[in-house]
Amino acid sequence: MGEKAEAIKVLYCGVCGVPPEYCEFGSDFEKCKPWLIQNAPNTYPQLIKDVKDADKVSDQLQSTSISDAATSTSKKEEVKRLPGGKIKKKDKQEIIIEKVTRNKRKSITTVKGLELFGIKLSDASKKLGKKFATGASVVKGPTEKEQIDVQGDIAYDIVDFLTETWPDVPETAIFFIEDGKKVAAA
Template sequence: MSEQDISTPIPAVSVSIAKQVIYCGVCSLPPEYCEYGATLNKCKEWLREKHSDLFDNLYSQTNLESDMINLSLEKKPANDAEDKKKAKEAAKIEREMQKKMASKITITRIARNKRKSVTNVCGLQNFDIDLKKAAKSFASKFACGSSVVKNNQGNDEIVIQGDVSDDLYDYILETWPDVPEDNIELVEEKKSKK
């Protein structure tokens, strides 16, 4: 048999044509997005010179008039519900930020015996800090015992063995930069004699 006698079917190949995107020579954005840049007038001039058909499509008077007809001042009901939901979420985030800015971290040094003392840290949980991880971090940083306990009001606080209040102030600012410096208070308590 010769090569001419053998007929093999050619498989169908799907060919996808890639769309060529034009980028502005002034702002390097696609021409549809030039209006969001700072150089709209220069971009229009460049587009008019290089791609007049695209310029006519985007900025011709008839296209602008048809777009103006489709505009409306009335809100659609679906968007109204979405807008209310977004407003509620924004208000919730704002309240959380205000609560966070109003809350304080209190570092208290409490004298136990003549030379023994402990340091209590209250209010870290208000800044979305995991107290167990923070206690472990304090224990490794200051080479001492540190644990999370409940205080008399039922709130969690961290108790660190030893007087590390000054170093702890700086360590909190270094470790968690989103905690404002004004929201950290240093307090010293002395054990009352019986």
């Protein structure tokens, strides 16, 4: 009989769990880079060159003045990196209220952005449902962020209710969407 074939040992990335050749196609490539440089340097030789260049740049940046460093750290706090290296700015703390009409008579009021003020959406939906004697639920909106849908047109009273119930919410942070334009509630 023939000899048994020896099993092939495959190296998997310690960060994302795929073979190193596929790390660049994943969403966590920036996190994978240090692991790849240490454990699979032959897979991405350009990473080693980029690290050496980055070290030179970081040495130059450290020699700049302290005031420049302070301003750059505040800018880094505002910026968030998305998959693919795109940069996303921090969400502004604002509540957006929009009335959506369906079936020509019925309407739904959506409230977005309450979680930015530290408010639990489930608690807020219960309070809104009780106050306006209607159905209210937490749903995922079109942008995959959670929002509160309240049955009926409650846009006229909701600003006062939000500012009275949660004092941390300033009236200047509440906006309405009217005819596709953002309008301040105050």
